[in-house]
Amino acid sequence: MIELLNVTKSFKTKNKTIQALADVSLTVEKGEIFGVIGTSGAGKSTLIRCVNLLEKPNAGKVIVDNIELTKLSDAQLTLERRKIAMIFQHFNLLSSRTVFDNIAFPLELEGQSKSEIKEKVNGLLELVGLNEKAKDYPANLSGGQKQRVAIARALANDPKVLLCDEATSALDPATTKSILKLLKSINQKLNLTILLITHEMEVIKTICDKVAVIDHGKLAEQGNVEQIFTNPQQEITKGFIQSSLNIELPLVYQNSLSNIDHGNSNPLVKFMLTGNNDQSFVISNLFEKFQVKAKVISAQLEYVGNLSFGVLLVELQGKNINEALAYLENEYSNTEILGYVG
Numbered sequence: 453m454i455e456l457l458n459v460t461k462s463f464k465t466k467n468k469t470i471q472a473l474a475d476v477s478l479t480v481e482k483g484e485i486f487g488v489i490g491t492s493g494a495g496k497s498t499l500i501r502c503v504n505l506l507e508k509p510n511a512g513k514v515i516v517d518n519i520e521l522t523k524l525s526d527a528q529l530t531l532e533r534r535k536i537a538m539i540f541q542h543f544n545l546l547s548s549r550t551v552f553d554n555i556a557f558p559l560e561l562e563g564q565s566k567s568e569i570k571e572k573v574n575g576l577l578e579l580v581g582l583n584e585k586a587k588d589y590p591a592n593l594s595g596g597q598k599q600r601v602a603i604a605r606a607l608a609n610d611p612k613v614l615l616c617d618e619a620t621s622a623l624d625p626a627t628t629k630s631i632l633k634l635l636k637s638i639n640q641k642l643n644l645t646i647l648l649i650t651h652e653m654e655v656i657k658t659i660c661d662k663v664a665v666i667d668h669g670k671l672a673e674q675g676n677v678e679q680i681f682t683n684p685q686q687e688i689t690k691g692f693i694q695s696s697l698n699i700e701l702p703l704v705y706q707n708s709l710s711n712i713d714h715g716n717s718n719p720l721v722k723f724m725l726t727g728n729n730d731q732s733f734v735i736s737n738l739f740e741k742f743q744v745k746a747k748v749i750s751a752q753l754e755y756v757g758n759l760s761f762g763v764l765l766v767e768l769q770g771k772n773i774n775e776a777l778a779y780l781e782n783e784y785s786n787t788e789i790l791g792y793v794g
């Protein structure tokens with residue numbers, strides 16, 4: 453449904469040229485939710501703005517629904533853009549219009565009749581759960597409600613594609629969840645293709661089918677969310693995943709932790725589970741293979757689809773500690789001895 457082929461975009465400022473996108477290619481299939489994640493300045497906004505040609509690439513092709521947008525005249529592009537909706541971090545609602553009239557706006561521009569508009573807008577209000585707020589003005593809405601209005605307005609023209617530019621970045625975690633849930637349900641009900649950009653792995657994990665990681669204007673890696681979360685190849689991807697798993701050493705251990713093994717002390721070991729179901733048996737394996745007991749200090753497990761991944765922090769107790777450590781280092785990612793206790 454969306455194809456970027458070798459898209460390159462640079463910006464010229466007074467004294468330098470900034471390469472915002474370098475030879476970026478990706479494909480978003482119909483009905484898919486595709487997320488692009490990257491740190492600040494990585495090129496996410498430029499990438500999503502290239503899809504509807506709000507930014508014109510210097511080179512490469514942009515194809516949406518089999519139409520090569522990069523070939524079109526301005527007039528043809530204006531028509532095609534109506535089928536590519538976009539929502540933004542700061543909602544971009546018209547403050548002088550009510551909720552109803554904000555959603556009606558694109559339909560008015562298309563010259564639809566009042567009765568058609570009324571029917572369509574009421575359906576959209578129902579879809580985003582805002583029937584009660586039809587007559588309110590944006591200033592009287594919460595951030596989450598404003599984004600719901602923006603989503604309804606974006607859907608008014610029955611778009612083929614919805615672009616989400618950091619759509620939940622201005623929202624608190626609970627509201628973020630409810631907006632992501634709404635986007636997922638719209639994706640499923642309407643089979644709407646969604647391309648989103650974000651700096652939060654949580655967003656990717658919650659609703660995306662596929663993910664691409666962008667770094668300094670280049671795509672570092674891309675694939676199914678399960679595959680990328682459980683078997684990341686690039687350091688930047690590993691960093692994003694680790695930052696979404698935040699387990700801390702409990703205070704009681706922080707105070708008693710030593711850097712040195714005094715002979716009879718127990719190592720505190722942190723390691724990652726990466727989606728291989730056999731790894732979940734780590735505690736019984738350590739005991740059966742080495743008679744080493746693993747006391748769980750802290751753990752965080754997440755699920756993408758039916759695969760689990762996460763991080764585990766354990767205190768190892770027993771005689772064959774070195775063999776147990778070698779086993780963990782071999783079988784699990786990022787095994788790290790944090791220190792010794794006892």
Ligand SMILES: Nc1ncnc2c1ncn2[C@@H]1O[C@H](COP(=O)(O)OP(=O)(O)OP(=O)(O)O)[C@@H](O)[C@H]1O
Pocket residue numbers: 463464465470471472490491492493494495496497498499651
């Ligand atoms: N209009 C512009 N003129 C000059 N440089 C620009 C322009 N737009 C973006 N850039 C530069 O291009 C690079 C990519 O910017 P972009 O906004 O796409 O990144 P981003 O990943 O969306 O960042 P953020 O998360 O901070 O919004 C940055 O170095 C930015 O400074």
